[in-house]
Amino acid sequence: EWVLTTRRWTLVSWYFLSMGLILGGQWAYEELGWGGFWAWDPVENAAFMPWLTGTAFLHSVMIQEKRNMLKIWNVVLIIITYGLTIIGTFLTRSGVVNSVHSFTQSEIGPAFLVFLAVVLVVGFALLFRRIQMLESEHKMEAVLCRENAFLVQNVIFVGMAFTVLLGTTFPLLAEAIRGTKLSIQAPFFNTIMAPMGYVLFFLMGIGTVLAWRKSSKESLRRNFQNPMITATVGTIILAVVIPFHLEAFTIFWIAIFVTVTILIEVGKAAHVKGKQLQASPLVGLIHVFQRNQRRYGGLVIHLGVVLMFLGFAGTFFSEERDLTLEREEMVPLNAYYLKFTGVEQFQVRNATHRAAIIEVYDQDKQLLEVMKPAKSFYPTQPQPLTEIALRREFLKDLYLIFSSESGADSELVTIKTYVNPLVGWAWMALPVFTLGIGICLTYRPRSLTSRQEVLRQQYIAAEG
Structure with missing residues (x-):
């Protein structure tokens, strides 16, 4: 039940962190005068790390809600995400890193380190104490299922967060231990993060239509054949129009694949619902969004992610x-x-x-x-x-x-x-995120609503 109760808080927190990252990138682009918007600055990284693990939690908690699985993993993600938030505050406030985003050096840094240690020790101690209560009630039934897609996504999200943490803190540790000043620049992050990001982006399209528990080979062929053909044809057309760049065209192919997958999924649902209601597909679309706000709000957010990746792809053609x-x-x-x-x-x-x-x-x-x-x-x-x-x-x-x-x-x-x-397309993701989050927040679980009504009636009876 805590999953349902905290979901809105998680979504709102995730949205504001996403908004901060996008607006921070736009500010850097317009104010710092170097032509870019993301430089893997330590303070940028400090905000990005909890976003990665928080996004992983948003996806994996759906498995707990649907299948009562990954309970321990979800608690670990919660502890890690909060710990990374404290690390980010420490990096920003202590003055240990040089950044245009950081505050002046202060004496508050050690206090944050002590607090971080307390959070991690207490958090994991409680986890191990109650670990038997958190055992999964089911197991993975097949390789090709939505649970596995989400699990692979989670591993990649955490791997990306660890990479950023390592690249951000290693120079500090090297200086503290050996007295050697090191500087890890953007090429390190780009070399490791880009391939993981592309796989994650591709999985975003696959996870959209995979079924829970098990997906048949026939359903995979039926769901992915048209998006893959469309993505391939669209990318070939782009190669005729603009100069070829491997990484950029990888993003273009995946972006078309993900977008077409989402549009087909939404279109089929709207068409079926429209026929059931003996109404137009538009009426069916409205009913589909009203009946499953969380799923389709999430798909809208995924379209915002597509816009962000297209903005990233544009940087390869910057002149x-x-x-x-x-x-x-x-x-x-x-x-x-x-x-x-x-x-x-x-x-x-x-x-x-x-x-x-x-x-x-x-x-x-x-x-x-x-x-x-x-x-x-x-x-x-x-x-x-x-x-x-x-x-x-x-x-x-x-x-x-x-x-x-x-x-x-x-x-x-x-x-x-x-x-x-295409750099402006990255900023266009924010209003799309806002729309998607707004749709998600209209979702009210029946079990939670019923429980709140029972508590309200009990309160009225007690007062009366």
């Missing part, structure tokens, strides 16, 4: 250039022309801004926008801060940074440019 522009000179860049028309200086509160005025034209040399990347000079800062200029489009972003200027009248400027395809 970075340093352009030196003369005044009134028009320079081609990707599908644009850039023209520098001058530098303007203006005051905003306590900062002096110097902005390069860049006119952006399309391929027909029609003016699209005037962009003003700038440098901000603050009295208390020895170095100027970067203020990027950003043009958002559906398929790509144009991202400009004012690097330098030269000449008596600033006749020349150097502009660092990024053309970032």
Whole structure:
């Protein structure tokens, strides 16, 4: 019963952590001026680790609810997730890591370490004391079933969390033990995390249509044949249109596969329900969502994950250039022309801004926008801060940074440019997550509702 009672709290917590990660990435993209949104920064990692184990718990707890299995595993995930939250707070507040996201060094770090030790010791002590009460009531009946898909997902989620934990804390341990300063950069994380992420992404599509307990080979062929054919044809078409990149096209194939799998699953359910009600598929769709909010809300969230992976895929096609522009000179860049028309200086509160005025034209040399990347000079800062200029489009972003200027009248400027395809799709995942969570939260388990009604009647009787 605790599973039903805590499910809403788990979903809300997961949603706010997801929102923080997405908005944090968007903030880094727009404010830090390096053209990207995720650098495997220690504080970014600190927030990402509990998200991974929390997502694992959201999936594995469904197995406990449906089959009374993985009870011990779920308690372990709860303890680990809370422990990782404390580790994240320690990394952020203690000042032991250098990060643009961290706070200044304080004396509170040791207290968090002591609290973390207490949480882990007490948590696992209680687990071992009550371990006989948590034994599974059933066993896996087949290899091809939803339980196994969720279990493999869980192993990958935990493996990813361990990888991030190792990469984040190993430099700290090395410095504390051997006095050697080490730095683990993004290539380490990308090399290990990317393959696991692709497998996880693929399993997201498979788990959607696998049956509980056992799936037949015929049902697998029937459910996956069309999505796989569609994904293959769609990827081939993309290969004709855009340059081939193995990792990006792996994501494209999986994204099409997952999306088509979800749409077919929802479409079939809506069609069947519409026929039962002798109504249109749209009416059937509404009834399907009303009768199983948790399942279909989860599928909506999965579509948000597809958008995020497409945003990641776009980074493989990012184009970075340093352009030196003369005044009134028009320079081609990707599908644009850039023209520098001058530098303007203006005051905003306590900062002096110097902005390069860049006119952006399309391929027909029609003016699209005037962009003003700038440098901000603050009295208390020895170095100027970067203020990027950003043009958002559906398929790509144009991202400009004012690097330098030269000449008596600033006749020349150097502009660092990024053309970032699909990056905005990662931000589009947040409203999709919001919609999916909203649908999930409308679900009220009958057993829990009945129990609450009984308690309410008992309270009324006692008061009367």
